[in-house]
Amino acid sequence: MGKKGKKRKTDDISNQSLRSTQSENSSRGRSVSEQHAVSFMLNEANNILYRTPDERYCAENAGNAENAENIAYVSTPLIAGNACSTSSQFAEINQKLEFIMQKLQKLDVIEERMNRLDTRMDSLESRVVATEKINDEFEKSVKYVSGKCDEFQLKSNEITALSKTMEKQRKDITDLSDNIERQKAEMEKLNREMAQATEKKKELEESVLDLRCRSMKYNLVFTGVDGESREENTEGRIRDFIYYDLGIDSHMEFCNVHRFGRFVRGKCRPIVARFVYNQDRDAVLRNAYKLKGTQCGVHEQFPKEVEDKRRELYPIVKDLKRSGNTNVKLVRDKLYVNGRLYNPGTPSSGRGTAIDTQPVGSAAEPMTVR
Template sequence: MNPMHAMNYNVSPVGYQPQNPSVAQPVGFIAHTDSQYESKIDNLAQKLDLTFQKLNKLDNIESKINSFENKMTAVTKDVNELKKTVHELEKSVKFTSEKLDESEKNNSEIKTKLQSIQTLETTNANLSAQLQKLSCEMNDLNERHVDLQSRSMRDNLIFHGIVETDNENCEDKLKEFIAEKLDIRHTVEFHRVHRMGRRVHEKTRPIIAKFVQFKERELVRKSAFTKLKGEQNRNYGINEQFPREINEKRKLLYPYYKSAKRQQKRAQLIYDKLYIDGELFTPPPQDDTNNPQLDPPTRSGPTESRRLSAAAPTFTPRPRGGGRGGKGQRR
C-alpha cells in the first residue's frame, strides 16, 4: 500500500493526537502541524519503502535458497549415485584383484608344470639317447649271437625225406643213405645225429647231423647236386643249417635265385647274400610288383619248400657217449 494514501483510510501517524474539531486552532499552529505531519508521513513512507525493499530481498533470498536447496538435492542425488558407482567400482576392483591373485597363482602353477615338463623332456631325451644306445648294443649283441649260431652250425647239414621208423638209429640210417644215395663209400664221422622236433604221426621229421670234419660236410652237400636228381629222388633234399634270422633272409632271396637260374644266369646264394652274375642282388620292396632284374618269384616245389621251411634249432650239449646212434636221437 502506498503510504500517501494513509489519510484516506484514517490512519493516524505515530504520536499524532487529533484535536477536537470544535475547538478553533490558530492558523499558524495548523500550518506547523501539517508540516510536521507530512514530515512524519514521509519518514514513514521511506521506512515502508525500505521494508518492502527488504521483503523483496527476502523473497529473492528465499527463491535463491529454494533453488540452492533443489541444486543441493540434485547434488545429493548425484553424490549418492557416485557413492553407489564408487561402491560398484570397489567391488569390481576387489573382484579384479582376486582374479589377478588367482591368475598369478595359476601362472605360478603353470610355470611349475612347465618346469616339470622341461624336466620330463630332458629326462625323456636322456632316456631316448640311452634307449638308442641300448638298441645299438642289442643289435650288436644280436649280430654277434647270430654269428656265433652260424659258426656253431657251420658243420651241420639237414637231410629231408629219410623215412622215419620206430626205435631207429639215426646215425646208422644216415650213413646208409649217404652210401646208397650219394655213393660215398668211406665212413663219414659225426658228432651228433638226431631228428628235429617232436614226432608227429605219419610225418617224417628231417635229420640234422653235425659232421666231425667240414670237408666231409662239403663233400656230402655238393654230391647232392648230382646224385639226388631224377624222379626217384625227388623227395630227398639236403641243405645247410642257419640261424632263424639268416633263414628268413634266405627265404626272401630264394625265389629270385630260382628265377635267375631259369634265365640261365649265374646265381649264388651264399649265407644271406644273393649274387647274380657276380653282382650283389638287392630285392625290391615287397609292395613293388615290377622287378627290373628278375621275373616275379614263383612258388617253389615240394623239395624246395621243405628246404626253405627247415627250422634252425640250436644244439644243446649232450653227455659223452650219447651223441651217436639211438642214444643221441632227440625224441
Template structure:
C-alpha cells in the same frame, strides 16, 4: 460474521433515519466499502489458496510416487552395488587365480624345457642302446651261425619208434648219396614238435667241416628224389633266405650264376640288394665273391681217417625203411 451477513446489516442500516452528521455516515460507508473490497480480495486470495491446496495435494501425490520410485531406485542401486561388489570380488578372484595359473605355467614351461632336454638325452641313450642291441643281435646271430656251421639238416627220413637216428642217417648217406666213408658226428637227432603223420627232420653235427662240404658237394645226387639236405641257420637268417630263394630261382632261369652265403645272395659274383639288381651295386659291392668248389673226391688229408662202410660201418639190408614224405628243396 460472514461477508453476506455484513452486507445485510449495511442494507438494513440504509433504512434508518439519516442523522444530521453526514460526514460520519460517509466515513462509515466508505469504511464498509473498503471492507467489501478487502473481503472480495480475500475471497480471491482464498480461491487461489484453494487452487494452490489442490495443486499441493497433486504435488504431494507426485512427490509420494517420486519418493516410492526413489526408494525402489535406492533398492536397485543397493542391489547394483551388491552386484558390482560381487563382480569386483569375482574379478579379484579371477585375477588372483590368473596370477597363480601364470606362475604354474611358468613352472610347467621350465619343467617342459627340462623334460625336453632330458628326453634328448634319453633319445641319444636309446639310439646308443638300439645300436648296441643291433650289434648284439648281429653278434648272437653270428655266434649261432658259427655254432651251426657244421650242422646239416636231412629232411624226410621216416620216423620210427626206438630208432637209432645216427645209424639211419649213415645208411641213408651210403645208399642214396653213394658215400661209403665213415663220418665223425658230434650229435645226430631229430628236432621239432612231434606230429602224427609227419616225419621230423634230422640235424647232424659233423666233427669236421670238410665232411659237411663233401656231403653238400654230392647232394645233387638227390635230384628228382623226395629227399632234402640243407645247412642249418638261425631263424632270422632262414626268413631272409626264404625270400632270396625265389629271387635266386628267377635269376637261375635267366641263365645267371647264383650263390647264397648265409642271408646274402650273389648273382654273377655281385651282391644282390632287394632295392635293385646286382648290376646297380657294382660300384659299391665287391667285384667278385668267394667261389664254392665242391669236392670231386674226398680230401687227401682226411682219407686216412675215413673207414669204408664194408669194414667198420653199421650193416644194413635192402629192405630197411627210410621212406620220405616231404619234398624239401636241396640246398
C-alpha cells in the same frame, strides 16, 4: 508512505505520548481533567494533519456529543484554572511532534529499505529453492555415483580375485611348462638312450645271430630219411644214407646226430648232424646233387630268422638262374649276383665272401635246430 500509514504511526505516537504524559502528570499530581484535555487536543491535531475532510466530518458528526462533553468538561477547568501550564504543555507537545516527524521520516527510509530487503529476500528465497532443487539433484547424482562406485568396487574386487587366480594359473602354467621342458629333455635323453639301446640291441641280435650261424656252421640237415622209430640208431642211419645214397666211402666223425621237430605219425622228421670236421661236411654238400629227383635232400642249417629271409630269396634265385645268370650265390640271408649284393628291385655294390651252399635236389624247406 500513505496518509493512513502516517495516521496509524501518529496514533501510536499519540498514544505513547499520552501514556508518557499521563505518567508525568500522575508523577506531578496533575488532575484527570488536564489529562483528558491533552488527549483531546492530540486527537484533534491528528485529525487536522492526516484525516481527509470527509473523515473529519464523519468523526465530528459521530462524536459531537462526546466532544461537546469533553470540551465542556475540559474548557471550564482550563480557562478557570491553569492557562500557563497548558501553553507550556503545548510547546512540549510541539517539540515531541517535531521529534516524531523526524522519526517518521527515518521510518520511511527504513520502510524503503525493508521493501528492498523484502525484494532481496524473495530473490534469495527463489535462489534457495533453486539451490535446494540443485541440491536434491546433486544428492541423487551422489547416490547414483555412490552406487556406481560400489559396483566399480565390486567389479574391482572381482577383477582382483580373477587376477590373483590368473596369476596362480600363470604360475602353474609356468611350472607345468618347466616340467614339460624337463620331461621333454628327459624324453629326448631317453630317446637317445633308446636309440642307442636299440642300435646296441640290433648289434647284439646281429652278433647273436652271427654266433648262432657260426655255431651251426658244421651242421647239415637231412630231409626225407625214413625209418624213424623209437629204437632207431640215428647216427647209423645217417652213415648208411651217406654211404648208399651219396656214394661216399669214408669214415666221418659226428658230434651229435638226432631228429628234431614235432612228431607227426606217418611222416619222417628231419635229421640234423653236426660234423667234427668241416671237410666231411663239404664232401657231403658236394655230392648232394645225386639226390636230385628223390624225396631226400641235404642243406645247411641256419637260425629261423635267416631261414625266413632265405625262403623269400629262393624264388628270386630260381628266376635269376632261368634268365641266364649263373653267378648267383645265396650267403646266409644275402643274395649276390655277379659279385654284387642284390636287394629286391635295387642292386647295390658289394662282393661275396662265401660260397653259396644252397641245397640241391628236392626243394625241401630248411629246418631249425630244436
